[in-house]
Amino acid sequence: xxxxxxxxxxxxxxCEWAARLAAVLLFALVAVIIYDVxxxxxxxxxxxxxxxxxxxxxxxIAVFAFGYAYTRDAHVRIDVVADRMNxxxxxxxxxxxxxxxxxxxxxxxxxxxxxxxxxxxxxxEGANGGRGLPNRWIIKSAVPISxxxxxxxxxxxxxxxxxxxKRPDLITSAFVERGLWKR
Amino acid sequence: METLxxxxxxIMFLSLIAGLFTALxxxxxxxxxxxxxxxxxxxxxxxxxxxxxxxxxRIYGGVIDNAVLVAAPMFIFMGVVMExxxxxxxxxxxxxxxxxxxxxxxALAVVLMGTILAAATGIIGASVVMLTVMALPTMxxxxxxxxxxxxxxxxxxxxxxxIPPSVMLVFMSDLLSLNLAKVFVAAFLPGLxxxxxxxxxxxxxxxxxxxxxxxxxxxxxxxxxxxxLEALISVSFPLILIVAVLGSIIGGFASPTEAxxxxxxxxxxxxxxxxxxxxxxxxxxTDSSLRTIALLFFIFATATAFSYIFRxxxxxxxxxxxxxxxxxxxxxxxxxxMAMVFVMGFFFDWIEITLILLPIFAxxxxxxxxxxxxxxxxxxxxxxxxxxxxxxxxxxxPPFGFALFYMKGxxxxxxxxxxxxRGIIPFVLLQVAVLFIxxxxxxxxxxxxxxxxxx
Numbered sequence: 001x002x003x004x005x006x007x008x009x010x011x012x013x014x015c016e017w018a019a020r021l022a023a024v025l026l027f028a029l030v031a032v033i034i035y036d037v038x039x040x041x042x043x044x045x046x047x048x049x050x051x052x053x054x055x056x057x058x059x060x061i062a063v064f065a066f067g068y069a070y071t072r073d074a075h076v077r078i079d080v081v082a083d084r085m086n087x088x089x090x091x092x093x094x095x096x097x098x099x100x101x102x103x104x105x106x107x108x109x110x111x112x113x114x115x116x117x118x119x120x121x122x123x124x125e126g127a128n129g130g131r132g133l134p135n136r137w138i139i140k141s142a143v144p145i146s147x148x149x150x151x152x153x154x155x156x157x158x159x160x161x162x163x164x165x166k167r168p169d170l171i172t173s174a175f176v177e178r179g180l181w182k183r
Numbered sequence: 184m185e186t187l188x189x190x191x192x193x194i195m196f197l198s199l200i201a202g203l204f205t206a207l208x209x210x211x212x213x214x215x216x217x218x219x220x221x222x223x224x225x226x227x228x229x230x231x232x233x234x235x236x237x238x239x240x241r242i243y244g245g246v247i248d249n250a251v252l253v254a255a256p257m258f259i260f261m262g263v264v265m266e267x268x269x270x271x272x273x274x275x276x277x278x279x280x281x282x283x284x285x286x287x288x289x290a291l292a293v294v295l296m297g298t299i300l301a302a303a304t305g306i307i308g309a310s311v312v313m314l315t316v317m318a319l320p321t322m323x324x325x326x327x328x329x330x331x332x333x334x335x336x337x338x339x340x341x342x343x344x345x346i347p348p349s350v351m352l353v354f355m356s357d358l359l360s361l362n363l364a365k366v367f368v369a370a371f372l373p374g375l376x377x378x379x380x381x382x383x384x385x386x387x388x389x390x391x392x393x394x395x396x397x398x399x400x401x402x403x404x405x406x407x408x409x410x411x412l413e414a415l416i417s418v419s420f421p422l423i424l425i426v427a428v429l430g431s432i433i434g435g436f437a438s439p440t441e442a443x444x445x446x447x448x449x450x451x452x453x454x455x456x457x458x459x460x461x462x463x464x465x466x467x468x469t470d471s472s473l474r475t476i477a478l479l480f481f482i483f484a485t486a487t488a489f490s491y492i493f494r495x496x497x498x499x500x501x502x503x504x505x506x507x508x509x510x511x512x513x514x515x516x517x518x519x520x521m522a523m524v525f526v527m528g529f530f531f532d533w534i535e536i537t538l539i540l541l542p543i544f545a546x547x548x549x550x551x552x553x554x555x556x557x558x559x560x561x562x563x564x565x566x567x568x569x570x571x572x573x574x575x576x577x578x579x580x581p582p583f584g585f586a587l588f589y590m591k592g593x594x595x596x597x598x599x600x601x602x603x604x605r606g607i608i609p610f611v612l613l614q615v616a617v618l619f620i621x622x623x624x625x626x627x628x629x630x631x632x633x634x635x636x637x638x
Contacts, residue, residue: 019477023469026260030451033257033444037437051250054440059247061256061473062480066210069477075208076308076478080530080583082206094207101215108218109488113239142247143239150481180470 001167004159011156012071012176018149019068019180022061029057052132056139063146067153073175088165091174095161098154106147106154113144188227192498195220199489199539209535213485217492224496234495238488245487246480250440251363255353255479257443260472261450262300265421267468268454271300272317273417279321280402280410281418287389287396289325290335291382293318297339298346298378299425306350306475307532307578311340311586315593326397329598330606331388337586337603338381338610341575344533346374348428348443351533351574354483355567358541359548363439364432368632369564371433373572376627377617384613416457424449433635479534486538499546506547513551517566520544521573528577532585536574557625561633568628572621576614579607 032053039045069075082090119125121137133139160174195216202212224230246252265271275296282288297314314336322332344351347367356366389396402410428446431437437445454460490498506516527536548566557565578586581604591600621627 019473022476023473026256026447026469026472029253029257030260030444030447033441034448037441037445041436054253054444055248055250058249058253058256061476062246062252063484065473065477066481066484069474069481070208070211072474073208074474074478075210075481076532076534077206077208078203078530078535079206080588081204085206090206093205094211097207097211097215101218102211105214105218105488108235109239109242112236113243115236116239116243139247140243143243146484147239179466180473181466 001163001170005163005170008156008159008163011152011159015065015067015071015149015153015156016180019065022064023180025057025061029054029061032057048127048131049133052127056133059139059142063142064149066146067149067151067156068180070150070153071156071176091161091165094174095158095165098158098161103151103154103158106151110144110147110151113147114141117141117144188229188496189501191220191224191227191229191496192493192501195493195496195498196543203531203535210481210485213482213489217485217489220496221492224492229497230492230495235492238491241491242484242487246484249357251357252353253440254348254363254443255350256472256476257440257447258348258350258353259475259479260468261348261443261447263472263475264447264450264454264468265300266313267464267471268450268457268459270417270421270450270453270457270459271296271313273413273457274300274421275317277410277414277417280406281414284399284401285386286393286399287385288399289318289322289327290331290385290389290396293322293335294339294342294378294381294385297342298375299422300343306478306534307341307344307586308589309475310343311337311589312593314340315590319590319594319597323597328395329602331395332606333590333594333598333603334606334608334610335381335385337579337584337590337607338614340590341578341586342374342378345370345377345571345575347371347432348439348446349571350479351537351571352567353439354479354534355537355541355570358537359545359563359567361564361567362636364435365564365632365636366567367429367439368433368636369568369628370571371429372631373568373617373621373628377572377614380613380617381610384609388609420453420456424453433631435636482534482538486542489539490542493543498543502543503546503550513553516547516551517553517569520547521569524570524573525577525580528574528585529580529583530585533574537570541570557629561625561629564632565625565628569618569621572614572618576611576618579611579614581607581611 032050036050036054117137117140120140125136126134127136157174160171163171164174199212199216202216203209205212221230221235225232225235275292278292278295279289282292285291293314319332319336322336323329343349347370349370352366352370353363356363424446427449428442431445432439432442451460454464511519524536524540527540548563551562552559553562578584581587584607587603587607591603
């Protein structure tokens with residue numbers, strides 16, 4: 001059990017690094033938009049490249065923190081009815097659903113997402129119409145990477161759920177409290 | 184077997200609703216149900232494997248390769264920075280001082296703040312909690328009756344989804360393939376109208392029933408000290424920021440994406456001017472923004488997979504056939520959809536409702552024609568605004584109103600659930616009135632966008 005908690009900690013920390021990258025990119029996105037707007041309005045620079053860069057950065061911010069948010073229990077739950085359910089049953093249910101359905105779902109996304117990005121790489125796909133950023137495979141690989149990070153987050157939560165159910169003396173919650181930047 | 188394939192989409196949808204009530208995270212439920220029904224559809228020969236392998240492509244196209252959605256993380260970041268640098272709090276405190284001589288002044292300040300800072304993240308749960316924590320204890324201490332205080336806070340806290348820049352409107356316009364700038368402009372007057380109705384109601388109520396509000400007083404010399412400078416910084420700056428963001432969209436100077444980036448930048452600058460930016464604040468702000476962004480986009484990604492499978496197994500046809508076979512006529516259909524949205528708002532935040540229900544409604548709305556009442560090109564915009572106002576009403580309607588639970592959770596023992604229920608009723612009635620005025624007079628939403636952005 002101690003080993004599986006160590007694995008959970010390592011996977012959690014992987015999710016955290018991805019989320020930190022996304023956090024830093026928030027500032028990068030602000031900077032690119034400001035540079036683009038100021039350039040276009042006042043110096044008539046601005047370009048397709050900048051506008052493409054905007055949604056590229058957005059894409060990474062949008063999908064890189066799925067796993068992180070799950071380790072923090074930040075995803076919405078509709079608990080109006082479920083409050084009356086047995087707590088252990090809820091934990092077992094979450095464990096079963098995550099292991100049997102959600103992780104396979106994202107393995108599927110990771111695999112076909114990888115093929116999707118690989119295809120773009122092999123064909124040397126660039127921007128639509130040729131203007132804009134080349135090498136579409138880079139941003140397309142955000143899909144499989146995000147799926148893998150989600151699997152990492154799901155596995156970490158599943159291992160912790162199992163520990164909570166079997167060894168409540170070791171941990172009492174499947175989720176981590178600390179913030180993104182705290183060690 | 185044939186009946187099974189025919190009703191498979193209906194079973195899929197109902198399984199999702201049932202699954203959501205297990206209190207597992209919403210995107211986890213979406214992924215699980217999607218996988219189960221994809222396997223069933225494959226086994227029944229309703230879908231070929233090649234379709235399934237296109238799901239990652241769909242997610243990429245919907246979530247990542249999408250220039251419009253760039254506005255969502257930026258508006259969320261802007262709202263969170265305003266919260267963490269306490270710009271929002273300053274605004275409320277100053278408005279409250281400025282309005283202390285007016286009957287019901289504090290309640291008016293809360294509504295005004297809800298209107299100006301409608302941006303604040305745009306997640307109902309979060310904004311109601313924030314406003315409850317910030318304003319409710321102060322109002323109760325100042326001598327406001329519990330029903331009046333709770334009603335004001337809950338309705339001001341939900342204004343955020345309607346008044347642009349609203350993250351909900353960003354997603355709605357993406358799902359219905361609308362022009363985001365036009366959606367923002369269309370929501371502008373109805374949002375201000377609703378806020379105006381609240382303000383008038385509060386003043387009238389304070390005058391008619393003075394017992395519910397504290398006696399207006401003048402400020403003490405201490406309080407007056409430096410008030411004007413304080414007002415200049417804490418009220419005008421955020422006000423200018425919001426007006427600049429919205430103004431540049433309405434005036435056509437900037438796309439909503441550009442406006443969102445400028446808004447986030449300005450919020451950071453405002454924090455710097457106030458000396459509130461530190462590593463800790465930046466850390467908290469990015470962390471909190473990312474959790475909200477991940478929450479939204481995880482549901483969006485999994486809902487994309489869900490709707491794709493739902494459509495592949497004939498969900499669209501089922502919905503359109505169902506709508507046709509009911510033989511209701513377009514008006515009755517409109518009210519049926521509104522009723523569905525309303526009922527879902529008892530339990531779910533807008534995220535689940537718009538991301539799951541709107542793709543299903545889209546083909547029906549496409550076929551709708553209300554003749555003279557509203558131009559065909561404007562119909563879907565008007566529909567979007569109606570859904571937005573409807574959702575806001577639904578969140579506030581007892582006994583299940585989604586916002587009311589969050590409020591009770593944040594307020595703790597400070598107020599009774601009974602007070603919350605009693606307090607919200609007049610506001611819900613005002614909302615319903617505004618909703619019907621909007622149905623009756625589509626011009627309230629469509630006049631401004633057609634005026635400034637052209638047809």
